[in-house]
Amino acid sequence: MDSFVKALGLYEKNGHLAGMGETYSNIASLYYLMGKVDDAIQYQKSSIEIREKLNDTNGLVITNLNIGQLYILKGVYPLAFNHLQQAIAYAQQVKKPKLLASAYAAMSAYYSRIKNYTEALDWQNKAINLFEESNDKQLLSRLYVSAGNLANVANDSLKSINYYNRALSLATELRNKENIGNAHEKMSTFYVSRHDYEKGYSHYKTYTIYRDSIAEKSNLAKITEIRTQYETEKKDNEITRLHTLETLKELQIDKQNAVIEGNVLEVKQKQIEIEILSKEKQLQDEELEKQSLLTKNREQQLALAEKEKQIRVNELANQKIVRNLLLGGLVLLLFSGFTFFNRFKLKRKIQQQADLLAIRNSISKNLHDEIGSTLTSINILSNVSQKAMLSQPEQAREMLTKIVGQSKAVQEKMSDIVWAIRPENEKIESLVARIREYAAHTLESQDIETIISLDETLLDNELSVETRKELLLICKEAISNIAKHAGASAVSLLFTKKDGQLEVKIADNGRWKGGSTGTGTKSMTDRATQLGGKLSILPGQDGTMILVQLPIP
Amino acid sequence: MNPKVLIYEDNEPLRDSVVTMLEWDNSVAVVAAFTDASSVKKDVLAYTPDVIIMDIEMPHSNGVDAVKELRTVNKEVAVLMFTVFEDDENVFNAICAGANGYILKSNLELLQASILDVLNGGAPMSGTIARKVLGFIPKYETKKDPNLELLSKRENEILDFLVKGYSYKMLAAQLAISIETVRVHIKSIYRKLHVNSATEALYKVSQGK
Numbered sequence: 040m041d042s043f044v045k046a047l048g049l050y051e052k053n054g055h056l057a058g059m060g061e062t063y064s065n066i067a068s069l070y071y072l073m074g075k076v077d078d079a080i081q082y083q084k085s086s087i088e089i090r091e092k093l094n095d096t097n098g099l100v101i102t103n104l105n106i107g108q109l110y111i112l113k114g115v116y117p118l119a120f121n122h123l124q125q126a127i128a129y130a131q132q133v134k135k136p137k138l139l140a141s142a143y144a145a146m147s148a149y150y151s152r153i154k155n156y157t158e159a160l161d162w163q164n165k166a167i168n169l170f171e172e173s174n175d176k177q178l179l180s181r182l183y184v185s186a187g188n189l190a191n192v193a194n195d196s197l198k199s200i201n202y203y204n205r206a207l208s209l210a211t212e213l214r215n216k217e218n219i220g221n222a223h224e225k226m227s228t229f230y231v232s233r234h235d236y237e238k239g240y241s242h243y244k245t246y247t248i249y250r251d252s253i254a255e256k257s258n259l260a261k262i263t264e265i266r267t268q269y270e271t272e273k274k275d276n277e278i279t280r281l282h283t284l285e286t287l288k289e290l291q292i293d294k295q296n297a298v299i300e301g302n303v304l305e306v307k308q309k310q311i312e313i314e315i316l317s318k319e320k321q322l323q324d325e326e327l328e329k330q331s332l333l334t335k336n337r338e339q340q341l342a343l344a345e346k347e348k349q350i351r352v353n354e355l356a357n358q359k360i361v362r363n364l365l366l367g368g369l370v371l372l373l374f375s376g377f378t379f380f381n382r383f384k385l386k387r388k389i390q391q392q393a394d395l396l397a398i399r400n401s402i403s404k405n406l407h408d409e410i411g412s413t414l415t416s417i418n419i420l421s422n423v424s425q426k427a428m429l430s431q432p433e434q435a436r437e438m439l440t441k442i443v444g445q446s447k448a449v450q451e452k453m454s455d456i457v458w459a460i461r462p463e464n465e466k467i468e469s470l471v472a473r474i475r476e477y478a479a480h481t482l483e484s485q486d487i488e489t490i491i492s493l494d495e496t497l498l499d500n501e502l503s504v505e506t507r508k509e510l511l512l513i514c515k516e517a518i519s520n521i522a523k524h525a526g527a528s529a530v531s532l533l534f535t536k537k538d539g540q541l542e543v544k545i546a547d548n549g550r551w552k553g554g555s556t557g558t559g560t561k562s563m564t565d566r567a568t569q570l571g572g573k574l575s576i577l578p579g580q581d582g583t584m585i586l587v588q589l590p591i592p
Numbered sequence: 593m594n595p596k597v598l599i600y601e602d603n604e605p606l607r608d609s610v611v612t613m614l615e616w617d618n619s620v621a622v623v624a625a626f627t628d629a630s631s632v633k634k635d636v637l638a639y640t641p642d643v644i645i646m647d648i649e650m651p652h653s654n655g656v657d658a659v660k661e662l663r664t665v666n667k668e669v670a671v672l673m674f675t676v677f678e679d680d681e682n683v684f685n686a687i688c689a690g691a692n693g694y695i696l697k698s699n700l701e702l703l704q705a706s707i708l709d710v711l712n713g714g715a716p717m718s719g720t721i722a723r724k725v726l727g728f729i730p731k732y733e734t735k736k737d738p739n740l741e742l743l744s745k746r747e748n749e750i751l752d753f754l755v756k757g758y759s760y761k762m763l764a765a766q767l768a769i770s771i772e773t774v775r776v777h778i779k780s781i782y783r784k785l786h787v788n789s790a791t792e793a794l795y796k797v798s799q800g801k
Contacts, residue, residue, distance in 0.1 A: 450698035457677060468756075472719050475757030483761050491757075 042268045043069065049271070060089035064102055071109060080109045100129040100138045104145045111152050123149055140169035144185070151189055160189045183209060188225055203229065220249030398460065398504055405456055405508075413449045417442050455515075459508035465501045467541075468493065471534060474514045481522045482530060490531040497536050500591055509566040510543070510589065513574070516563050517545045517585050525549030527582065536591075540572075543587040551578035594618070595711055598641035599625040600632070600658070601674060602650040610645070610700065619704055629658035636662050636669065643707050646691070647674040648682045656685045663690040670710040679720035687721065687782065688728070688789035694721075714775055715782045722754035725781060729788055740791055741784040750777050 043066045050058035063086035070079035083106045090098040103126035110119035123146050130138040143166035150159035163186045183206030190198035207222040223246035230239035424438035458464055458473060471493045478489045502510070514532065521530055527549030535542045560576065563585075567574035572589035597620045601607040607625055614622050623639045629646065630653050636644070644662070648655040659671055673686045673694040683694050693716045695706045706716070717725075729743050743751070746767075753763050764771045 454677075454698055461679070463679075472755065472757030475762070476719065476759070479757075479759030479762060483759060489762070 042264045042271070045268065045271060049275075056089050056093055060086050060093060060095060060098055060102075063089065064098070064105065067105060067109075071105075071112075076109055076112050080106060080113070083109060096129050096133045097135070097138070100126050100133065100135075100142065103129065104138075104141055107145055108148065111149055116149070116153055119149055136169050136172065140166045143169060147185065147189070151185070156189055160186065163189055183222075188229075200226075200229070216249045220246050223249065401505065402456060402460065405452075409452050410449050413445050413452075417445050417449070420445070455508065455511055459504050459511065464507065467497050467500045467502055467507075467534070470502065470507050470511060473511060474518075474532065477515055478518050478530070478532070481518055485522060487522070487527060488529040490529075492531075492533050494533075494535040497534060497541065500536075500541075502591070506570055506589065506591075509570050510587070513563050513566050513587060514543065514545065516559050520559055521545075521547045521549060525551070525583065539590070541587075541589045541591045543585075543589075545585040545587075546582055548582035551576070551583040594621040595642035595707065596621055596623045596639065597707065598623055598635065598639055598644045600627075600629045600645065600650065600655070601625070601647040602627045603647075606697070610703070613700070613703065617704055620707055628652040629655065632658045632662045633665050636666050641669055643670045643672065643711060645672050645674050645695070645707075646686070648680060648686065654682075656682055656689050659686050659689040659691050670707075672706060672710055678718050681724075684721055684724040684728070688785055690786060692782070713779065715779050717751075717754055717778045717781070719755050719757050722751040725785060726751050726755065729781075729784060741787050743781065743784065747777050747781050747784075750774060751781065 043062055047059060047062045047066070050056075050062055063082045067079040067082035067086060070076070070082060083102055087099065087102045087106065089095075090102055103122045107119045107122035107126060110116070110122060123142065126145065127139070127142040130142045143162050147159045147162035147166060150156070150162060167183070167186060183202045186198075186202040186206075190202055203222060203226045207219065207226070211219055223242045227239045227242035227246055230236070230242060233239075420438045420442045424435040424442070427435040427438065463469070464473075471491060475489075475491050478491060482489050518530070518532075521527055525547050527547035530545075530547045533542075533544045533546075535544070564574045567587055567589065570589050572587060574588075575586045577584045577586060597614060599607065599610060599622060601610065604627075607627070611622050611625050614620050620643070623641055624635065626635065628650050629635075632653075646655045646658055655673060659673075662669070662671070667690075670693075671686075671691040673683055673691050674697060675683050675694055676697050677683075678694065678696055683691075686694070692710045693706065693714070695703055709716070726743075726748070730740060749767060750763060753766060758766065760771050760774050763769075763774050767774075
């Protein structure tokens with residue numbers, strides 16, 4: 040079936056009407072074989088249509104015959120009769136005995152159907168005659184079978200058997216399984232109707248055998264169909280391939296066209312490139328111009344730079360001059376500074392030497408005044424006491440006592456002078472220490488309580504040689520006086536700083552015995568004045584205070 | 593038995609006066625009086641004095657060296673340095689060398705008292721000497737020598753006050769101790785001076801100075 044459909048398809052594609060017509064007919068036959076009568080009729084109709092178009096009388100005959108048979112099967116007898124008559128007409132037209140015979144056979148079949156057995160037999164005989172003439176054995180066998188049927192119905196059993204046997208022999212001769220089978224079937228039916236069951240059964244058996252083998256045969260046909268299908272496919276593929284080749288060739292042509300177009304494009308591109316190059320050239324020309332301008336500019340700049348350099352050189356020269364001047368000035372300054380410094384140093388040195396000289400002078404003066412004179416005195420006393428020893432021993436003793444005292448005093452003075460000169464005794468602390476020692480020495484023996492204090496702010500103060508000597512002597516004098524005359528039990532010496540001046544307060548709780556004009560007092564006051572200070576004596580009821588005020592650096 | 597006194601003094605009048613004074617006093621016996629101390633060792637061995645009065649400055653010999661020398665043969669004899677100035681550097685050196693004290697030439701009325709004092713183991717200390725002592729004895733142990741003796745706190749205090757001019761009486765009052773205690777401290781200071789000066793000398797020798 041499939042192959043027929045495909046064939047149909049192909050025929051349709053190619054507009055091959057004849058093929059279509061045939062195919063329709065074939066499909067119809069298939070449907071008939073399958074038992075689908077209506078479909079078969081449909082297709083036969085289509086076939087007729089096409090064949091009528093083509094004026095294919097031959098085909099028409101066949102088709103009409105087929106339709107007719109189909110309608111007989113369906114039972115639509117009028118239509119069947121029509122078609123059959125048409126078929127006969129066509130057959131007579133084409134003058135083909137075979138077809139005619141077939142038509143007669145078909146007519147016979149029709150009549151048999153409508154149970155007009157006599158007519159049927161009649162037509163059958165006509166058909167048989169024709170077929171016997173054409174010697175179409177295939178159809179003959181079948182016709183014999185149908186003749187037999189008819190005879191049977193007409194209750195002419197002898198004739199029917201006769202016909203059946205002729206059919207069978209023919210069919211066997213032809214080896215047409217279908218016909219043989221058919222013949223056997225019919226014979227079987229005949230015998231059964233005659234109540235000859237044995238023969239009927241054996242014929243039926245034979246029929247079934249042939250039927251099955253036909254089925255086989257139809258399978259074989261199917262296989263052949265498939266093969267045909269495959270070959271058709273192959274032919275289809277060929278066609279497709281040829282089509283593809285055609286398309287390829289078309290594409291190549293296209294490509295060449297494209298190439299040509301491409302070339303055209305290239306040409307266009309090259310044109311554009313040429314334009315670009317020309318533009319570049321323009322640019323380069325402009326660049327050259329620009330560069331020449333730049334060069335000019337640079338030349339000018341160089342000229343400027345040269346001028347600047349000149350200026351700078353001049354500046355540098357100026358700077359150099361300035362620097363030299365400055366250096367010169369500096370050197371001068373240093374020199375002068377140096378000179379000044381030296382002068383200063385020299386001055387200082389001179390000053391120092393002057394100071395030293397002053398000190399030496401002072402010492403010599405002191406020695407001369409204080410010690411020299413006392414020594415002279417000692418000398419005199421010694422002389423006199425020598426003389427007075429025998430005559431006036433009492434006076435001699437007095438004088439000797441004086442000598443003792445005076446020489447002692449001289450010793451002390453010497454010690455004091457040396458002490459004052461010593462540079463390690465610059466600080467006021469040393470003065471106080473020495474005074475303390477003296478106080479202890481002088482007052483302790485009398486059990487006089489002594490307090491000596493030095494203000495802390497004065498600790499680092501330095502005193503000149505003159506100041507320390509004089510102050511020492513003042514204090515010594517005061518202490519000595521107290522020890523000798525005051526009759527005190529407590530003495531205090533306070534060294535303080537007041538209003539930028541050194542104040543020494545020497546106080547005792549005794550009685551003041553001297554006047555303001557006593558030798559001791561006078562010498563004390565003189566010393567103070569010599570130092571640029573002041574000495575005041577303040578006697579009181581509870582005691583006496585000596586206040587010394589000296590300026591200090 | 594009176595203590596025997598040996599005198600070294602180059603100034604003739606002074607020497608004579610001192611001898612006269614002492615002989616007149618009768619508390620001590622002057623065994624000899626020399627003008628220079630070149631043969632001090634021999635003299636000491638010969639006379640075995642109890643007290644030596646040594647002048648600091650003599651023409652042919654140095655008082656300090658003489659003390660050093662005589663100490664090599666006699667450690668017990670009391671030595672008093674004879675000096676004009678008490679703040680003489682040499683006095684300190686002499687004490688370090690082994691002298692027991694000093695006497696000022698201007699204070700010779702105290703000579704007898706000083707002799708007796710020194711015979712009794714006393715040791716005078718003045719402010720200037722005290723200052724020198726403080727400078728000499730280190731406050732802390734130095735790397736120099738661990739054998740150096742350091743002053744005690746009290747001793748330091750005493751020296752400080754002495755430097756300020758305090759007398760022993762004042763010191764005692766200030767520190768609330770007896771004068772005797774003060775003297776004991778000062779003796780200890782002297783001893784340490786001797787030890788340290790000896791150690792120092794040895795150290796210097798060992799260092800090759």
